[in-house]
Amino acid sequence: xxxxxxxxxxxxxxxxxxxxxxxxxxxxxxxxxxxxxxxxxxxxxxxxxxxxxxxxxxxxxxxxxxxxxxxxxxxxxxxxxxxxxxxxxxxxxxxxxxxxxxxxxxxxxxxxxxxxxxxxxxxxxxxxxxxxxxxxxxxxxxxxxxxxxxxxxxxxxxxxxxxxxxxxxxxxxxxxxxxxxxxxxxxxxxxxx
Amino acid sequence: xxxxxxxxxxxxxxxxxxxxxxxxxxxxxxxxxxxxxxxxxxxxxxxxxxxxxxxxxxxxxxxxxxxxxxxxxxxxxxxxxxxxxxxxxxxxxxxxxxxxxxxxxxxxxxxxxxxxxxxxxxxxxxxxxxxxxxxxxxxxxxxxxxxxxxxxxxxxxxxxxxxxxxxxxxxxxxxxxxxxxxxxxxxxxxxxx
Amino acid sequence: xxxxxxxxxxxxxxxxxxxxxxxxxxxxxxxxxxxxxxxxxxxxxxxxxxxxxxxxxxxxxxxxxxxxxxxxxxxxxxxxxxxxxxxxxxxxxxxxxxxxxxxxxxxxxxxxxxxxxxxxxxxxxxxxxxxxxxxxxxxxxxxxxxxxxxxxxxxxxxxxxxxxxxxxxxxxxxxxxxxxxxxxxxxxxxxxx
Amino acid sequence: xxxxxxxxxxxxxxxxxxxxxxxxxxxxxxxxxxxxxxxxxxxxxxxxxxxxxxxxxxxxxxxxxxxxxxxxxxxxxxxxxxxxxxxxxxxxxxxxxxxxxxxxxxxxxxxxxxxxxxxxxxxxxxxxxxxxxxxxxxxxxxxxxxxxxxxxxxxxxxxxxxxxxxxxxxxxxxxxxxxxxxxxxxxxxxxxx
DNA sequence: AATGAATGAGGCTTCATTCAT
DNA sequence: TATGAATGAAGCCTCATTCAT
Numbered sequence: 001x002x003x004x005x006x007x008x009x010x011x012x013x014x015x016x017x018x019x020x021x022x023x024x025x026x027x028x029x030x031x032x033x034x035x036x037x038x039x040x041x042x043x044x045x046x047x048x049x050x051x052x053x054x055x056x057x058x059x060x061x062x063x064x065x066x067x068x069x070x071x072x073x074x075x076x077x078x079x080x081x082x083x084x085x086x087x088x089x090x091x092x093x094x095x096x097x098x099x100x101x102x103x104x105x106x107x108x109x110x111x112x113x114x115x116x117x118x119x120x121x122x123x124x125x126x127x128x129x130x131x132x133x134x135x136x137x138x139x140x141x142x143x144x145x146x147x148x149x150x151x152x153x154x155x156x157x158x159x160x161x162x163x164x165x166x167x168x169x170x171x172x173x174x175x176x177x178x179x180x181x182x183x184x185x186x187x188x189x190x191x192x193x
Numbered sequence: 194x195x196x197x198x199x200x201x202x203x204x205x206x207x208x209x210x211x212x213x214x215x216x217x218x219x220x221x222x223x224x225x226x227x228x229x230x231x232x233x234x235x236x237x238x239x240x241x242x243x244x245x246x247x248x249x250x251x252x253x254x255x256x257x258x259x260x261x262x263x264x265x266x267x268x269x270x271x272x273x274x275x276x277x278x279x280x281x282x283x284x285x286x287x288x289x290x291x292x293x294x295x296x297x298x299x300x301x302x303x304x305x306x307x308x309x310x311x312x313x314x315x316x317x318x319x320x321x322x323x324x325x326x327x328x329x330x331x332x333x334x335x336x337x338x339x340x341x342x343x344x345x346x347x348x349x350x351x352x353x354x355x356x357x358x359x360x361x362x363x364x365x366x367x368x369x370x371x372x373x374x375x376x377x378x379x380x381x382x383x384x385x386x
Numbered sequence: 387x388x389x390x391x392x393x394x395x396x397x398x399x400x401x402x403x404x405x406x407x408x409x410x411x412x413x414x415x416x417x418x419x420x421x422x423x424x425x426x427x428x429x430x431x432x433x434x435x436x437x438x439x440x441x442x443x444x445x446x447x448x449x450x451x452x453x454x455x456x457x458x459x460x461x462x463x464x465x466x467x468x469x470x471x472x473x474x475x476x477x478x479x480x481x482x483x484x485x486x487x488x489x490x491x492x493x494x495x496x497x498x499x500x501x502x503x504x505x506x507x508x509x510x511x512x513x514x515x516x517x518x519x520x521x522x523x524x525x526x527x528x529x530x531x532x533x534x535x536x537x538x539x540x541x542x543x544x545x546x547x548x549x550x551x552x553x554x555x556x557x558x559x560x561x562x563x564x565x566x567x568x569x570x571x572x573x574x575x576x577x578x579x
Numbered sequence: 580x581x582x583x584x585x586x587x588x589x590x591x592x593x594x595x596x597x598x599x600x601x602x603x604x605x606x607x608x609x610x611x612x613x614x615x616x617x618x619x620x621x622x623x624x625x626x627x628x629x630x631x632x633x634x635x636x637x638x639x640x641x642x643x644x645x646x647x648x649x650x651x652x653x654x655x656x657x658x659x660x661x662x663x664x665x666x667x668x669x670x671x672x673x674x675x676x677x678x679x680x681x682x683x684x685x686x687x688x689x690x691x692x693x694x695x696x697x698x699x700x701x702x703x704x705x706x707x708x709x710x711x712x713x714x715x716x717x718x719x720x721x722x723x724x725x726x727x728x729x730x731x732x733x734x735x736x737x738x739x740x741x742x743x744x745x746x747x748x749x750x751x752x753x754x755x756x757x758x759x760x761x762x763x764x765x766x767x768x769x770x771x772x
Numbered sequence: 773a774a775t776g777a778a779t780g781a782g783g784c785t786t787c788a789t790t791c792a793t
Numbered sequence: 794t795a796t797g798a799a800t801g802a803a804g805c806c807t808c809a810t811t812c813a814t
Contacts, residue, residue: 006773024217028809040811041774049809107300144381147374154375161354181340182347188337189382196797220783233786234799242784392794410603414788426790427795435788493686530767533760540761547740567726568733574723575768582776606804619807620778628805 007045007055010035014056019101023053054118057109060099061122067092069129078137085130086159086183093163103163110160127156143190151190158186200238200248203228207249212294216246247311250302253292254315260285262322271330272384278323279352279376286356296356303353320349336383344383351379393431393441396421400442405487409439440504443495446485447508453478455515464523471516472545472569479549489550496546513542529576537576544572586624586634589614593635598680602632633697636688639678640701646671648708657716658770664709665738665762672742682743689739706735722769730769737765 013034017026028049032039046052071088075081093100103109109119131152137143162182206227210219221242225232239245264281268274286293296302302312324345330336355372399420403412414435418425432438457474461467479486489495495505517538523529548568592613596605607628611618625631650667654660672679682688688698710731716722745758 003773027807037773038775039809040776043810044773146378147370150371150374151378154371154378157354158351161350177340178343178347181343185337185339185344185347185379185382187382189378189380199798221785222783230798231800232784233801236785237798389794413786423794424796425788426797429789430794530764532764533756536757536760537764540757540764543740544737547736551736563726564729564733567729571725571730571733571765571768573768575764575766585777607806608804616777617779618805619780622806623777 003045008059010042010045010052011056011059014052015060015098015102018053018056019098019105022105028052057102057106058119058122060096060102061109061119061126064089064092064096064099065122065126065129068126072129072133078133078140078142081133082137085133089159089163090166127152130156130159137190142192144192146190155186158182196238201252203235203238203245204249204252207245208253208291208295211246211249212291212298215298221245250295250299251312251315253289253295254302254312254319257282257285257289257292258315258319258322261319265322265326271326271333271335274326275330278326282352282356283359320345323349323352330383335385337385339383348379351375389431394445396428396431396438397442397445400438401446401484401488404439404442405484405491408491414438443488443492444505444508446482446488447495447505447512450475450478450482450485451508451512451515454512458515458519464519464526464528467519468523471519475545475549476552493550513538516542516545523576528578530578532576541572544568582624587638589621589624589631590635590638593631594639594677594681597632597635598677598684601684607631636681636685637698637701639675639681640688640698640705643668643671643675643678644701644705644708647705651708651712657712657719657721660712661716664712668738668742669745686743689743706731709735709738716769721771723771725769734765737761 010031014031017030017034020026021030028042029039031052032042035042042052046055068085068088071084072081075084110123131148134143134146134152134155135148138145138148203224207219207224210223210227213219214223221235222232224245225235228235235245239248261278261281264277265274268277303316324341327336327339327345327348328341331338331341355375359372396417400417403416403420406412407416414428415425417438418428421428428438432441454471454474458467458470461470496509517534520529520532520538520541521534524531524534551564589610593605593610596609596613599605600609607621608618610631611621614621621631625634647664647667651660651663654663689702710727713722713725713731713734714727717724717727741758741761
């Protein structure tokens with residue numbers, strides 16, 4: 001087995017553990033135990049506990065983004081693309097309990113501060129996919145002539161928040177209802193006519 | 194000086210320290226040093242490090258909410274109230290660097306899950322203020338006849354997100370522009386006609 | 387209320403608390419709370435936590451010894467006295483849950499090392515009562531001509547052990563049975579004929 | 580050096596320290612220093628301070644019991660066995676200052692309450708050795724037809740008490756004399772004729 | 773590539789005790 | 794007499810990280 005394979009194995013196990021306990025409560029030894037190796041050997045593959053975490057998360061995010069991207073290419077119209085993006089993100093997360101848990105544990109994963117964001121690159125790539133849809137909508141006159149960059153960021157943020165909200169252990173509040181109401185409100189504000 | 198005063202003094206100092214270093218990195222001793230007393234004496238006033246933190250945060254949130262509440266009473270129309278709420282929140286935070294820092298350090302402060310939220314009460318009170326405005330807008334026919342509860346929660350979430358986004362150490366992105374674009378988009382979706 | 391009364395009140399409360407939690411786990415504050423005063427005020431009446439404990443225990447032991455002494459004076463023959471001593475000790479303890487608990491928590495209370503024993507005096511007085519009975523038995527020829535001092539100490543020790551064993555939360559073993567068997571064994575070895 | 584060896588080294592050192600200062604006064608750091616390692620490394624071998632203590636004590640008790648067991652097998656008659664047991668226990672302890680000290684520091688080590696006894700197993704094994712002798716004596720008609728279980732427990736208790744008494748830092752009292760008087764008294768009550 | 777062993781640094785908490793009022 | 798407030802000292806334990814093998 002190559003070194004890369006072993007790493008993947010580690011990140012997979014780390015995902016499970018971090019998702020369950022969060023960064024702080026997770027011990028390097030916990031991860032090691034999950035892979036079936038010893039604590040010290042982990043340091044052969046990663047530099048740090050932090051390093052371990054960041055690689056783990058980045059990997060998971062990237063897989064997610066790639067999945068959405070693939071789905072979006074199947075859509076034709078702008079409206080479809082928008083919906084596909086939203087829907088397939090939700091679908092994807094539905095089958096990824098660990099990723100969901102992770103996002104709940106550490107919502108800052110989505111922070112977009114370029115300077116210190118540990119996940120800037122992958123986040124940015126994801127946002128660009130959204131931007132492209134909006135740009136297209138504006139160009140085609142389907143959407144109001146909004147400032148594309150600002151609105152992209154705005155919607156991306158809402159979108160992220162939605163995901164988190166939706167998957168946080170049931171607030172007791174009707175998440176689905178909020179989802180529908182919110183979405184139509186947004187659409188009403190975005191679409192022309 | 195009464196015991197309550199001393200407590201306030203402690204929470205004030207704690208706010209400073211927690212804002213700077215975050216919960217984890219902050220040492221009880223740090224706080225003690227900031228007040229000018231010994232570590233052990235802190236335990237005369239609070240039960241725990243956790244207890245210290247929660248009282249500190251709750252206090253700060255409550256002061257904030259009260260300030261907004263006072264401002265809102267000065268407004269007459271629904272639209273004014275809405276704007277005042279948004280604006281004075283921002284204004285307030287502009288002068289409260291520490292609270293801002295705190296919110297960045299621990300965004301979960303705003304989590305609204307009734308079961309585990311440590312700050313549920315004060316958060317809830319704040320949201321109810323918003324709900325009241327929306328209800329009024331709907332009643333007066335100024336807003337679309339939306340589902341008040343869902344939209345309240347939706348807008349409150351966005352509002353919180355906005356605050357955090359805006360005050361996160363410079364994103365590099367144009368926060369204000371996003372703010373304006375987003376707000377008008379929302380309004381367009383919310384207001385009738 | 388005189389200072390002495392207040393002290394008695396303190397020792398009474400202390401007995402309750404020490405009996406329940408043992409010396410180590412008992413906090414000066416626990417005792418204070420039980421009396422209804424503050425920690426610091428305790429130090430007006432006693433020098434130390436240790437001092438507090440020792441006065442508390444000594445008092446209880448002395449009351450016990452006095453009760454037995456009174457009972458023994460009612461007996462006539464040596465055998466009667468012996469039995470009365472054993473029996474009334476048990477009877478007394480039956481109604482003194484706290485003292486019992488205390489003895490279980492700190493069996494060293496009965497240690498007889500003259501040098502460091504904190505309760506030497508009262509223990510010694512108790513043992514002397516037993517010695518007197520044995521001496522009388524030997525003098526009257528009812529008992530074997532044993533070495534009075536040694537046997538006294540021996541029996542006193544067994545006697546103490548018995549008390550503790552008996553009142554330790556049921557070992558699961560048949561304490562009563564052991565009591566009878568042991569006592570008759572002892573008597574067989576002690577009495578002439 | 581294997582892990583087991585290292586552990587033995589630790590327990591040996593721990594025995595020394597616990598014997599000297601008692602459980603409470605002994606610091607994990609004290610033990611570590613005695614072995615020549617750091618505090619934290621101790622936690623590599625044991626779970627707790629408590630764990631450290633219990634393993635230390637159990638080991639010492641077990642070594643003791645095994646030594647007596649070996650001696651007893653050399654004896655032929657019941658009386659001899661009884662005497663050997665008593666005598667070799669004393670002999671063993673004479674050369675084990677630390678174990679002696681330990682027993683004095685924490686007499687509860689010998690408590691036989693099945694539920695809470697931390698050393699029940701090893702204690703029980705020891706008592707069973709005594710029981711066997713008594714059973715044999717009764718079977719052979721050398722002893723009175725006593726209730727074996729009760730008397731075993733009774734004698735075991737006395738025996739333990741004796742050990743403690745004898746080895747408590749000089750009582751000032753003539754321990755040996757008491758030993759002889761007590762033993763003959765017991766024998767007189769136990770042996771037929 | 774892997775491991776056992778070791779370490780250092782640090783943090784939380786408890787409490788007996790004191791002191792000014 | 795009584796109290797609130799303050800303190801110092803101490804102890805347990807966790808963990809990320811390193812190193813020799």
